Amino acid sequence: MSLEVLEQKVSEGIVRTVDTVRGGHTRIQTQLVYPDGSFIDVFVRDGAQQMIAPKIVLSDLGQTTSWLLDMRLKPWLSENRKRFIEDALDVLSVRQNAGALEIELSPGEPLNSAILRLAQACLRVSDLVFTQRNSVTTVFKERVEEFFSVHDLPFEQDVEIVGRHGRSIRVDYRVAKGPRGALVLALGPASASSAHTLTNEIFRRWYELNMPTIGERRVTIYDDACQDYREDDLALVRDFSELVPIGNEDAVAEALAA
Secondary structure, eight states: OOHHHHHSSOOTTTEEEEEOOOTTTTEEEEHHHHHTTTTEEEEEEETSSSSSSEEEEEEOOOHHHHHHHHHHHOTTTHHHHHHHHHHHHHHHHHEEEEEEEEOOOTTOOHHHHHHHHHHHHHHHTTTTHHHHHHHHHHHHHHHHHHHHTTTTTOEEEEEEEGGGGOOOOEEEEEEOTTTTTTEEEEEEEOTTTHHHHHHHHHHHHHTTTTTTTSSEEEEEETTTTTTOOHHHHHHHHHHSSEETTTTOOOHHHHHHHO
C-alpha cells in the first residue's frame, strides 16, 4: 500500500503522522500515548505482493515489549502478567507474534478501526507498569503495617493534614505512640528510573508539613534493601524527617515511640 493511499485512508483524529521508516515499513504515529507520554506507533506490513489474496497486517514491531523492558519490567516473568496481557489482547482481538502485537485486517474492516484497536492494545499492555508499581508499593506498606501491629503501635492510614498555604497533604500513617505521636511516610522499593521522583515526592510532602503548628514527629521508613536511591535525595528527606530503614527494627520502633 502506497504512502499516499494510506494517508487518504486514515483519520486525522486518530493519526498524527504517517511516514516510511528503515526496512520499508510504514509507520503510523497515533494520538494514543504510553504511560510516560511517548506516542504509540503502529506499522503496516503489506502482504499484497503475495500470490494469494492480499492482506494487510498492522504490528507494533515489538515496541510495547521494548517499552516495558525499558521500565525494567519483564512481561513474561509471571503467570499473572501473562494472563493480564492475554485478557487485554483477547478483548481487542489482537494476537502476539513473538514480542510483537499484531492485527490482520478482516475483509472490509476500516483501517482506522484496526489502527485504533492495535494502539489500544499497546496501551493496555503498557499499563502493566502501573500494576507492578502498585503491587510493589502495596507489599512494602503491608510490611510496615505488620511492623506496627507486632510492636503494638496504634495507627491511622492515609491521613490528610493541612500544610503550608492551606494545602492538604496526605501522609501514609499517623502513629499514636509516645508523648508526641508520629507522622509517617513509606518509601518503598523503586527502580532506577523512579527512585529520584519518589524520593523527591517524599521530600516535597515533608517540606509542606514543616510547620511549628505540627508537633508530631516526622518519620520516613524506607526500604534499605533498595540500592537505587541517590544519597543526595535521601539527604533532603533526612533534613525534614527522621529517616529510618525498615531493616533496623529497633531504630524504627525508637523513632515512632519517642
